[in-house]
Amino acid sequence: MTNKKEIISGIIIIGNEILSGRTQDTNTSTISKWLNSLGIKVQEVRVIPDIEKIIVDTVNELRKKYDYVFTTGGIGPTHDDITASSISKAFNLTYGPHKEAMSLLEKYYKPGEFNEGRQKMAWMPTNANLIYNPTSGAPGFNVENVFCLPGVPSILKSMLGDISHKLVGGEPILSQTINLRTVESEIAKSLSMVQNNNKDVDIGSYPFFRAGKLGVAIVLRSSIQSQIDKCNLEIIKFVKEKNIEIVEKD
Amino acid sequence: MTNKKEIISGIIIIGNEILSGRTQDTNTSTISKWLNSLGIKVQEVRVIPDIEKIIVDTVNELRKKYDYVFTTGGIGPTHDDITASSISKAFNLTYGPHKEAMSLLEKYYKPGEFNEGRQKMAWMPTNANLIYNPTSGAPGFNVENVFCLPGVPSILKSMLGDISHKLVGGEPILSQTINLRTVESEIAKSLSMVQNNNKDVDIGSYPFFRAGKLGVAIVLRSSIQSQIDKCNLEIIKFVKEKNIEIVEKD
Numbered sequence: 001m002t003n004k005k006e007i008i009s010g011i012i013i014i015g016n017e018i019l020s021g022r023t024q025d026t027n028t029s030t031i032s033k034w035l036n037s038l039g040i041k042v043q044e045v046r047v048i049p050d051i052e053k054i055i056v057d058t059v060n061e062l063r064k065k066y067d068y069v070f071t072t073g074g075i076g077p078t079h080d081d082i083t084a085s086s087i088s089k090a091f092n093l094t095y096g097p098h099k100e101a102m103s104l105l106e107k108y109y110k111p112g113e114f115n116e117g118r119q120k121m122a123w124m125p126t127n128a129n130l131i132y133n134p135t136s137g138a139p140g141f142n143v144e145n146v147f148c149l150p151g152v153p154s155i156l157k158s159m160l161g162d163i164s165h166k167l168v169g170g171e172p173i174l175s176q177t178i179n180l181r182t183v184e185s186e187i188a189k190s191l192s193m194v195q196n197n198n199k200d201v202d203i204g205s206y207p208f209f210r211a212g213k214l215g216v217a218i219v220l221r222s223s224i225q226s227q228i229d230k231c232n233l234e235i236i237k238f239v240k241e242k243n244i245e246i247v248e249k250d
Numbered sequence: 251m252t253n254k255k256e257i258i259s260g261i262i263i264i265g266n267e268i269l270s271g272r273t274q275d276t277n278t279s280t281i282s283k284w285l286n287s288l289g290i291k292v293q294e295v296r297v298i299p300d301i302e303k304i305i306v307d308t309v310n311e312l313r314k315k316y317d318y319v320f321t322t323g324g325i326g327p328t329h330d331d332i333t334a335s336s337i338s339k340a341f342n343l344t345y346g347p348h349k350e351a352m353s354l355l356e357k358y359y360k361p362g363e364f365n366e367g368r369q370k371m372a373w374m375p376t377n378a379n380l381i382y383n384p385t386s387g388a389p390g391f392n393v394e395n396v397f398c399l400p401g402v403p404s405i406l407k408s409m410l411g412d413i414s415h416k417l418v419g420g421e422p423i424l425s426q427t428i429n430l431r432t433v434e435s436e437i438a439k440s441l442s443m444v445q446n447n448n449k450d451v452d453i454g455s456y457p458f459f460r461a462g463k464l465g466v467a468i469v470l471r472s473s474i475q476s477q478i479d480k481c482n483l484e485i486i487k488f489v490k491e492k493n494i495e496i497v498e499k500d
Contacts, residue, residue, distance in 0.1 A: 021282030032271030045297035077435040078455040079442035117435030185367030192329035205328040
């Protein structure tokens with residue numbers, strides 16, 4: 001690993017609908033790519049149900065383990081939205097109407113439309129920092145190193161911009177992919193030798209099946225470009241020796 | 251909850267490619283839906299990196315907590331495939347060539363093609379039970395309540411059939427969805443009352459945006475159809491009172 005301290009994070013996906021298989025989570029991939037660009041590595045993702053004790057315990061475990069924790073889901077107006085109250089409990093903070101969130105939502109809705117259900121979206125740890133929501137009004141919030149975002153992917157995406165400047169990242173994690181027309185077992189030994197020569201590069205090997213043909217994507221990841229380049233050269237060397245075709249890169 | 255013991259499970263998705271956001275996990279949803287049909291509930295999913303200590307610790311934690319644990323990924327021939335050796339360590343079992351797996355793969359490949367890389371796919375806890383793979387030869391395996399499957403979604407799917415008969419399920423979990431042309435805040439209070447009247451039904455509320463229109467999907471889940479029906483009637487009642495349109499069901 002590099003000398004620079006690695007900045008690591010965890011993601012907590014809150015929602016029975018993901019666990020039941022009804023909804024396909026896509027927020028993990030969105031958050032991970034965005035964090036990579038800031039030099040923050042996602043070390044763990046947990047998908048957990050809408051159960052207060054589990055949310056409290058998971059948040060308390062992960063916020064000690066990681067520099068940053070991101071939660072998605074459970075901040076809407078209905079009875080199954082219990083993230084804000086659970087986070088208050090996890091941090092031992094007062095759960096109640098957040099002044100700024102109340103005034104923000106009051107302005108967002110037409111007069112008379114700011115009903116009880118909508119007001120619930122302004123209930124959270126009363127001293128939380130808001131995460132602004134340009135898409136649909138209702139804000140997310142942040143307490144210490146924990147950032148709470150909604151579950152709806154398009155709304156979540158629109159809110160990341162308001163968090164980037166609050167995070168201290170490391171070196172951005174660079175990656176390069178080499179797509180080969182081969183199968184993993186043909187290159188396993190050579191690739192393992194390259195990994196041993198380049199311990200600071202994370203080398204992944206992923207079989208793919210595209211347009212009726214088998215292939216393997218080799219993914220090199222490191223925060224140092226020269227390390228990726230060295231690794232790349234060593235791979236190209238054995239690939240040529242073995243007469244393996246290199247296909248289009250992504 | 252029903253009197254019958256709930257059968258619960260955990261899923262461990264092993265792979266840096268999911269954590270980096272490069273690959274979108276779809277195996278969670280596949281496994282969850284299949285388990286639901288067997289009456290087994292997924293209580294937790296963890297996505298973890300290709301690091302032995304983390305795999306060992308996570309498997310050992312989850313196999314005590316849940317009736318069944320399913321892992322995906324890391325059972326191929328390359329250096330980053332460390333699931334089989336990690337499971338051996340977690341259970342304190344000998345990691346080596348599995349007799350039946352070796353003979354199975356030897357028959358699968360043409361003479362002379364069963365090279366070192368391919369032989370690695372037969373290395374696992376030597377006394378594991380195999381999970382047969384009709385798609386690409388290399389088997390998965392099972393030790394006690396832990397079932398290890400590959401990461402490639404199409405191969406994983408093809409192997410579930412060989413596990414179903416090994417699992418003891420509960421009552422299949424039934425679900426019904428009611429799609430409403432409304433927003434969550436309009437129904438939050440009424441829905442909360444229905445949930446209080448029907449504590450054995452898991453009621454979820456999920457906003458959607460389809461064909462340019464907002465809506466809310468109400469999902470009712472229980473293993474008892476009559477409970478779902480009762481809940482459904484109570485929802486239809488308040489929906490009619492509020493003049494909310496019911497849109498096509500899924």
